[in-house]
Amino acid sequence: MLLEDILEEYDYFCISKGFTRKTIINKRQELKQFKRFITEKRGIVELESITTHDIKAYMRYKQKSGLKPQSIVSMMKMIRAFFSWCEKEEYIKENIAKKVELPRVPKKILKGFTTEEVTKMIHSFSYKNYFEARNKAIIAMLADTGLRAFEIRGLEAKNVKENTILVNGKGNKERYIFISPALKKILIRYERIRKEYFKDKNVNEKYYFLSYKGDQISHVGLGNIVKEAGERAGIRDKRVSPHTFRHFFAVQCILNGIDIYTLSKLLGHSDISTTQRYLQSLEDFQLIEKAMPSSPLMNIKI
Incomplete structure (x- = not known):
């Protein structure tokens, strides 16, 4: 052949x-x-x-x-x-x-965001106009859900429910993401401002986050939003990207007690080894704090 x-x-x-x-x-x-x-x-x-x-x-x-x-x-x-x-x-x-044996890839540990940095980036945007409110909602959703860049861009308005988001991920695999009360508060204000801004305008109602033209946000456009958030928050020594927010979400979930199998499903990973790579950036002191409650002797009366 x-x-x-x-x-x-x-x-x-x-x-x-x-x-x-x-x-x-x-x-x-x-x-x-x-x-x-x-x-x-x-x-x-x-x-x-x-x-x-x-x-x-x-x-x-x-x-x-x-x-x-x-x-x-x-x-x-x-x-x-x-x-x-x-x-x-x-x-x-x-x-x-x-x-064919594959070459070894040097392991690079991603320097992730701190909770303080993420808080600064969310608060760097206001509700004074549509774009400020939209950007605030995007940054908050990235941090609180761990969605991929293309999942945020392609998020359909009909799939953002009261307490959940239906996400169409890689390979057209669907999964549900929980909307926390903190995120919901931001989304409610964003939706109200979006409705008012695009009133009487011709827009693509399919997408949840809209560009200034009323259509889907481009890949570059989303990158610029995240980059601006980092600049406003004064972050200089880290890679400020949608993927770094995804990494932040994963690390916070692990530190807050979510098991790696559940996290893998939340992130939409088909292979748990992909999820395990997110743990490589945990600092030693974070691992120690996480390990303390699970210590066998600490849970036994001796």
Whole structure:
């Protein structure tokens, strides 16, 4: 079978599975580069002719080009997924990409937000106009729910209920998030101001958070809102991004006694190992404080 034909079929398979547009684009770009290397550098045009050595050669080629270990791992996961699909479709006998050892990725501990910093960022916005109220609500929701950036942007108004939020996460998997009374208070005022601001205006009523045009907030737009919150709060030495708020939410949940399995469901993780990485930033003193109540001897009368 021609590699080009199989890649085209795989592309339609990914579309049918409902992968996000970003995921589809990333897969297309990576597999296009892989095909170019295999055909031009290795002289192979048929899928069955590709060996583990060819895939290793591609990985070395990427490493020599300056690609970082984390990017190499992400790239290889996409290639592994392709060959895994080929195996399931019986185009090949086994997933040869599994035999390629991935490079070790240096563990970087994310320097998370403190509760004081998050409080400052929420209070840095007021209710004096729609955009101030919207930004305050966005920052509060990021901190109190741990939603991903695209989940906040794509949040539908109909899914924000009295006490819960129905979230459409990765792979179109739905999950419910609890709205705390503290967050609800902010959302109520935001909704009232939004209704007044867009009164008699043509808007896209589908989305909960709207841009100045009355449509979905862009990826860059959300990033700018979070960045402004950090600037107003005077945060200089940390990465101020939606993901850092997600990390803050996870750490606070763990410190407040939520088990990692429940947290994994709240974050929408399909693999608990992803959730475990959030624990790496806990300071030693935080771990000690968390461990004290669970000490066996502390709970036994001796």
